[in-house]
Amino acid sequence: MQSIKRMILVIFTCFLCVSGTVVTHAQTNTEALQNVQQQLDQQAKEKQSVQQGMDTIQQEMQSLNTYISENTNAMAKTQEKIAATNKLIEEKKEEIVTLEDKMLARKGVMKQRLVALQHDNNLSMVIRVLLEAKSLDDFIQRASAVSAFLVQITIF
Numbered sequence: 718m719q720s721i722k723r724m725i726l727v728i729f730t731c732f733l734c735v736s737g738t739v740v741t742h743a744q745t746n747t748e749a750l751q752n753v754q755q756q757l758d759q760q761a762k763e764k765q766s767v768q769q770g771m772d773t774i775q776q777e778m779q780s781l782n783t784y785i786s787e788n789t790n791a792m793a794k795t796q797e798k799i800a801a802t803n804k805l806i807e808e809k810k811e812e813i814v815t816l817e818d819k820m821l822a823r824k825g826v827m828k829q830r831l832v833a834l835q836h837d838n839n840l841s842m843v844i845r846v847l848l849e850a851k852s853l854d855d856f857i858q859r860a861s862a863v864s865a866f867l868v869q870i871t872i873f
Contacts, residue, residue, distance in 0.1 A: 827866075843867075 843863050850856035 850859050
């Protein structure tokens with residue numbers, strides 16, 4: 718019986734030693750798990766921070782792309798306006814050349830008429846031009862033309 722008591726005592730002692738080791742080992746594992754959980758939480762926070770940074774960068778890139786496309790459209794419209802203006806300038810240049818040609822032709826005709834009038838000294842023609850006016854406005858226009866005509870005669 719005493720040997721049974723000793724065996725029970727040895728088993729009980731072993732049991733206490735083993736259970737203390739198991740508890741210590743369990744506590745160590747619990748601490749390790751808590752450390753791992755903290756690291757995972759920290760990494761999750763870092764991942765979330767990086768994700769937010771990426772989202773911000775993507776939004777900035779999107780706004781830059783929108784800004785670039787708006788500027789590209791505005792530039793295309795401006796180029797169209799420039800092309801239209803250049804075309805209008807060319808048309809106006811052609812009109813100027815045409816009008817200058819007409820003006821030179823009229824100047825030649827006027828010169829011939831003035832020379833003929835100087836030789837003829839036809840004052841009655843000037844009076845007749847004024848008297849043939851159909852209205853007061855027409856009379857004023859004719860008087861202005863005759864005065865310009867007479868000024869041209871004195872110049873030549």
